[in-house]
Amino acid sequence: MTAAxxxxxxxxxxYDKVRGVxxxxxxxxxxxxxxxxxxxSRVAKGRMTAIVTDAAMQVPGVVRxxxxxxxxxxxxxxxxxxxxxxxxxxxxxxxxxGQPIALVLAETLEAAVQGAEAIRQRFADAPFSSVIDxxxxxxxxxxxxxxGNAEQAMAGAVTTIEASYESPTQHHNPIExxxxxxxxxxxxxxxxxxxxxxxxxxGSVAAxxxxxxxxVDVKSAYIGGGFGQKGLAQRQTALVAQAAILTGxxxxxxxxRGQIFHVATYxxxxxxxxxxxxxxxxxxxxxxxxxEHEQSRTGFFSPAEYHESPIRMYGIxxxxxxxxxxxxxxxxPGYMRAPHPQASCFAFESAVDELAHKLGRxxxxxxxENDTQIDHKTGNPLSSRFLNECLIEGARRFGxxxxxxxxxxxxxxxxTQIGWGVAAGCYxxxxxxxxxxxxxxxxxxxxxxxxGHEMGQGIRTAIAAILVExxxxxxxxxxxxxxxxxxxxxxxxxxxxxxxxxxxxxxxAVERMRAAxxxxxxGRQIAxxxxxxxxxxxxxxxxxxxxxxxxxxxxxxxxxxxQGGFVVAGPEYPDFTTMxxxxxxxxVRIEPRTRRIRMPRVVSIADCGRVISPRTAESQIxxxxxxxxxxxxxxxxxxxxxxxxYLNNDLADYVVAVNADIGEIDVGFVDxxxxxxxxVGLKGLGExxxxxxxxxxxxxxxxxxxxxLRELPIRIEHLL
Ligand code: MOS
Numbered sequence: 001m002t003a004a005x006x007x008x009x010x011x012x013x014x015y016d017k018v019r020g021v022x023x024x025x026x027x028x029x030x031x032x033x034x035x036x037x038x039x040x041s042r043v044a045k046g047r048m049t050a051i052v053t054d055a056a057m058q059v060p061g062v063v064r065x066x067x068x069x070x071x072x073x074x075x076x077x078x079x080x081x082x083x084x085x086x087x088x089x090x091x092x093x094x095x096x097x098g099q100p101i102a103l104v105l106a107e108t109l110e111a112a113v114q115g116a117e118a119i120r121q122r123f124a125d126a127p128f129s130s131v132i133d134x135x136x137x138x139x140x141x142x143x144x145x146x147x148g149n150a151e152q153a154m155a156g157a158v159t160t161i162e163a164s165y166e167s168p169t170q171h172h173n174p175i176e177x178x179x180x181x182x183x184x185x186x187x188x189x190x191x192x193x194x195x196x197x198x199x200x201x202x203g204s205v206a207a208x209x210x211x212x213x214x215x216v217d218v219k220s221a222y223i224g225g226g227f228g229q230k231g232l233a234q235r236q237t238a239l240v241a242q243a244a245i246l247t248g249x250x251x252x253x254x255x256x257r258g259q260i261f262h263v264a265t266y267x268x269x270x271x272x273x274x275x276x277x278x279x280x281x282x283x284x285x286x287x288x289x290x291x292e293h294e295q296s297r298t299g300f301f302s303p304a305e306y307h308e309s310p311i312r313m314y315g316i317x318x319x320x321x322x323x324x325x326x327x328x329x330x331x332x333p334g335y336m337r338a339p340h341p342q343a344s345c346f347a348f349e350s351a352v353d354e355l356a357h358k359l360g361r362x363x364x365x366x367x368x369e370n371d372t373q374i375d376h377k378t379g380n381p382l383s384s385r386f387l388n389e390c391l392i393e394g395a396r397r398f399g400x401x402x403x404x405x406x407x408x409x410x411x412x413x414x415x416t417q418i419g420w421g422v423a424a425g426c427y428x429x430x431x432x433x434x435x436x437x438x439x440x441x442x443x444x445x446x447x448x449x450x451x452g453h454e455m456g457q458g459i460r461t462a463i464a465a466i467l468v469e470x471x472x473x474x475x476x477x478x479x480x481x482x483x484x485x486x487x488x489x490x491x492x493x494x495x496x497x498x499x500x501x502x503x504x505x506x507x508x509a510v511e512r513m514r515a516a517x518x519x520x521x522x523g524r525q526i527a528x529x530x531x532x533x534x535x536x537x538x539x540x541x542x543x544x545x546x547x548x549x550x551x552x553x554x555x556x557x558x559x560x561x562x563q564g565g566f567v568v569a570g571p572e573y574p575d576f577t578t579m580x581x582x583x584x585x586x587x588v589r590i591e592p593r594t595r596r597i598r599m600p601r602v603v604s605i606a607d608c609g610r611v612i613s614p615r616t617a618e619s620q621i622x623x624x625x626x627x628x629x630x631x632x633x634x635x636x637x638x639x640x641x642x643x644x645x646y647l648n649n650d651l652a653d654y655v656v657a658v659n660a661d662i663g664e665i666d667v668g669f670v671d672x673x674x675x676x677x678x679x680v681g682l683k684g685l686g687e688x689x690x691x692x693x694x695x696x697x698x699x700x701x702x703x704x705x706x707x708x709l710r711e712l713p714i715r716i717e718h719l720l
Pocket of ligand 1: 196228493
């Protein structure tokens with residue numbers, strides 16, 4: 001392939017989406033379908049002693065109620081190397097408030113809801129801990145991330161800074177609710193679900209219900225926002241599948257948002273203690289960083305990963321990263337866009353800003369001078385890093401040279417305080433293996449099937465860009481089949497590796513197809529596009545299959561992919577480390593009387609290697625910046641320590657950013673291919689988009705007011 005920039009293209013699915021034609025999982029209907037509703041536990045911990053269903057069964061339309069007695073006991077753990085255990089089904093033991101204890105099936109949604117409300121639960125309660133500081137919480141250290149000798153280097157530092165930061169419990173609320181429809185027919189179970197990992201769903205349902213995975217198919221054609229909530233197995237899936245098997249009827253569950261708060265992944269409350277030291281030349285030479293977060297009693301979402309970005313931000317040769325889980329009685333936290341770096345780069349990039357201020361240095365110049373091309377964790381080179389280019393271009397577009405350095409020195413005529421802040425971020429660039437089949441038909445249609453999930457980020461648009469730039473095919477009958485276990489082996493799509501998985505395989509399929517066409521036509525020039533050329537030699541179709549692996553992977557990865565395994569390469573590849581980078585420049589304005597904080601403009605410049613789909617890539621960054629604003633200034637989940645549940649578990653009370661809060665978001669890309677990372681030269685983008693932006697906002701608030709706020713969300717009351 002050439003390295004020329006890709007053209008801007010409209011989303012291939014835009015027209016269908018705006019007309020409401022696109023079918024999401026909850027849109028699917030079947031004859032004789034039953035509606036399901038889960039019943040949440042009203043206690044946070046204990047053992048259920050009775051579940052009384054008589055009144056619920058009297059509700060007209062209620063057909064059946066599933067209780068723990070309807071499920072097999074949990075499977076034996078498979079050991080360290082095996083897949084994670086499936087989520088529990090229904091159990092008598094209660095581990096957190098909101099845990100599903102029963103599933104009501106009815107002829108209508110209304111009857112299912114009424115039935116669910118009529119169920120009575122009795123418990124032998126047990127004491128519980130619901131927040132990080134509760135009595136009974138248990139601290140559990142995890143492995144350290146270390147480079148060099150931070151203790152020794154810190155002792156030799158001429159200036160140091162030390163501060164503690166905190167990010168609250170936050171919940172993601174994709175517009176699409178968690179939803180599963182299951183159909184049991186002719187000895188096969190088919191699941192329609194909004195899933196970022198249809199094969200994960202397949203394996204986990206099979207394990208939970210003791211089914212042969214070979215009889216389970218899972219389809220997730222479109223997702224209305226994933227963000228990690230839909231990556232691992234979902235809490236409701238096996239319940240709905242068992243209901244379909246036991247009743248012999250299709251069953252649909254659309255989980256209510258209030259319940260999703262209690263069962264799905266969320267961003268845990270985390271605390272970050274950061275110490276950074278610089279030498280006489282103003283170079284950052286040492287960092288000590290301790291991170292800890294709230295965790296369920298059995299959850300595995302590791303706090304060690306808070307270090308994955310800070311350790312690769314600057315050329316700090318001596319880094320000591322420690323971390324701990326604090327185990328309490330809530331559901332497990334987990335993946336939520338930029339899962340660890342959102343919180344850790346808020347902390348770290350705030351600390352870097354504090355350090356620059358203490359040194360009297362411009363925070364852009366200070367970052368530029370602390371550039372590196374080395375991953376000090378491994379000692380290997382970074383395969384590409386253009387953070388300085390991001391900082392320089394961002395500063396130029398933003399007009400950074402017009403900033404007056406003194407905090408509180410920029411004001412509008414009406415007294416509005418103006419703050420200009422900067423921060424940067426990075427995120428691992430990873431790559432799963434992929435298998436792809438491309439079939440071009442003489443009748444004008446094309447079918448391309450591979451591993452991937454369309455969460456709205458635009459993976460189909462990126463795939464289509466590669467296909468139509470490389471092959472003369474018509475686009476009106478181009479079908480891209482992804483998120484379907486029956487179409488191609490499926491790998492989970494998360495961690496910003498969707499494009500890195502699908503696009504190099506697509507590019508390889510294009511190359512293979514061009515070779516196949518050349519061979520078929522034996523070098524003759526035939527008029528028309530590929531479909532017409534096939535027709536003129538009376539070939540009904542031409543099909544190629546290719547596979548692609550990440551750097552350092554071999555055929556074992558392809559075999560593992562076929563088995564439904566989790567086989568991601570990177571960001572530490574055998575000879576190098578690959579990270580994506582971004583720089584954010586933010587203006588905040590603080591209204592003088594109400595102290596309301598708004599963000600009229602942002603410039604964000606990213607280094608994600610080669611940009612495949614400019615329009616959807618820009619959209620990713622806008623979304624990330626909006627969420628970073630929301631995370632910095634609005635969002636916090638309120639936990640009730642008396643009962644263990646969430647108080648603001650709906651979109652009325654869980655406050656998020658709105659249009660009026662944010663003005664222009666100007667997005668740019670370095671757009672330089674990283675050809676070590678993969679054949680196409682792209683790096684991940686979805687998560688790095690958000691990383692560092694909350695710090696840029698907090699740094700701008702400091703610049704506007706002189707107040708350093710180290711706890712999110714920053715709200716009006718903190719500026720009074
Ligand atoms: Mo992402 S939080 O790994 O889908």
